[in-house]
Amino acid sequence: MRVPDHPTLIRRHIDRRLKQLTPKLPVLAASLVQIHRHCGKPSCHCLNGGAQHVGFNLTFKAQGKSRAVYVPKDLLTDVRSWIEEHRRLKRLLREINQLTLALIRGHVQHRKRRQGRS
Numbered sequence: 001m002r003v004p005d006h007p008t009l010i011r012r013h014i015d016r017r018l019k020q021l022t023p024k025l026p027v028l029a030a031s032l033v034q035i036h037r038h039c040g041k042p043s044c045h046c047l048n049g050g051a052q053h054v055g056f057n058l059t060f061k062a063q064g065k066s067r068a069v070y071v072p073k074d075l076l077t078d079v080r081s082w083i084e085e086h087r088r089l090k091r092l093l094r095e096i097n098q099l100t101l102a103l104i105r106g107h108v109q110h111r112k113r114r115q116g117r118s
Contacts, residue, residue, distance in 0.1 A: 001095055003102045007110050010103045017096050027089060028082035030060035032071065 004010055036052040038044075046052050056071040058079065071079050 001098065003098060005106065007103055007106060010099050010106070014096055014099045014103070017092050017099070021089065021092055021096075023085060023089065025085045026082045027086045028058075028079065029086050030058045030083060032079060032083060033057045033059055033068075 004013065033056065035055045035057055037055060038046045039053050041047070044050075056073075056076060056079075057068045058071055059066060059068050061067070
């Protein structure tokens with residue numbers, strides 16, 4: 001992301017990103033992991049050398065420990081969109097942080113320039 005030099009432009013960029021900060025979907029701070037496993041049925045092909053069953057787990061941190069939750073296949077698209085919404089918000093917060101730091105860094109220079117014009 002290119003950070004502008006002028007404080008007014010920086011503030012415009014910050015305001016635009018702050019308006020985008022409202023979540024459009026539920027937000028989920030987790031990772032989706034594809035797993036392969038045996039089902040446990042004695043007559044299933046997965047125990048007789050066939051392909052294993054595919055499933056999905058969510059991994060996340062809770063109280064400092066890694067946790068995993070099974071995700072049913074019918075919820076998979078929703079869960080992916082919730083995770084993507086979290087990534088979008090994190091990206092926006094990073095950009096707002098960069099712009100705010102640029103505003104702070106450029107404050108003294110801009111003030112000196114403005115005083116020199118008087």
